Amino acid sequence: MGLLKRFSYYSVGLIFGGAISLFFLKKKNMQFDYFPNDRILKSIRVKDRSYSDDAFAYMSLNKIDTADISSLLMDGDAEFLRNMSLQDTCKYYNISGQIKERNITILIKRCDSFARIEHLELENENR
Numbered sequence: 250m251g252l253l254k255r256f257s258y259y260s261v262g263l264i265f266g267g268a269i270s271l272f273f274l275k276k277k278n279m280q281f282d283y284f285p286n287d288r289i290l291k292s293i294r295v296k297d298r299s300y301s302d303d304a305f306a307y308m309s310l311n312k313i314d315t316a317d318i319s320s321l322l323m324d325g326d327a328e329f330l331r332n333m334s335l336q337d338t339c340k341y342y343n344i345s346g347q348i349k350e351r352n353i354t355i356l357i358k359r360c361d362s363f364a365r366i367e368h369l370e371l372e373n374e375n376r
Contacts, residue, residue, distance in 0.1 A: 285327075286326060286327045289327040289329070289342060289359075290323070290325065290327055290344070292359065293322055293342070293344075293357055293359055293364045294319075294322050294323075296360075296362065296363050296364040297362065297363045297364070298315075298318075298363070298364050298365070298366065299363060299364075299365045299366070300365070300366045301365060301366065301367050301368070303367070303368060304355075304366045304367060304368055304369050307368075307369045308369060311369075311371060313348060313349075313353075313369070317348040317349065318348075318355070321344060321346045321348055321353065321355065322344065324346060325344040325345060325346035326344070326345050326346060327342050327343070327344050328342060328343040328344075328345070329341075329342060330342060330343060330356075338360065338361070339358050339359060339360040340358075340359050340360075341356065341357070341358055341359075341367075342356075342357045342359060343355070343356055343357075344357055351371055352371070352372040353369060353370065353371050354370050354372075355368065355369045355370075356368040356369075
């Protein structure tokens with residue numbers, strides 16, 4: 250059997266196997282969170298979320314609801330910040346993305362058992 254024929258059989262098998270694997274993994278709603286950004290966002294999503302008074306007031310003022318924050322935590326960009334104090338075991342992140350076609354950045358404090366949205370900030374819009 251020639252090299253070209255072997256390569257074509259291998260390619261066909263690889264394509265069919267990959268398609269079948271993707272079909273079953275999509276049915277199971279499998280997520281592949283291998284990149285650091287994805288791991289950070291997933292760890293925040295699975296924890297109990299709370300909002301600071303400042304963040305909650307800003308959300309109501311700018312008509313942002315918790316569903317918008319949840320969508321931002323699905324496909325936002327995470328940036329790790331230094332801990333605010335040495336005694337604090339929680340980690341701080343800036344998550345930026347778009348909500349309702351507006352750029353937004355939120356500051357999240359992620360601890361062992363909860364995640365707290367500390368601050369929200371919309372980018373300046375030119376009107």
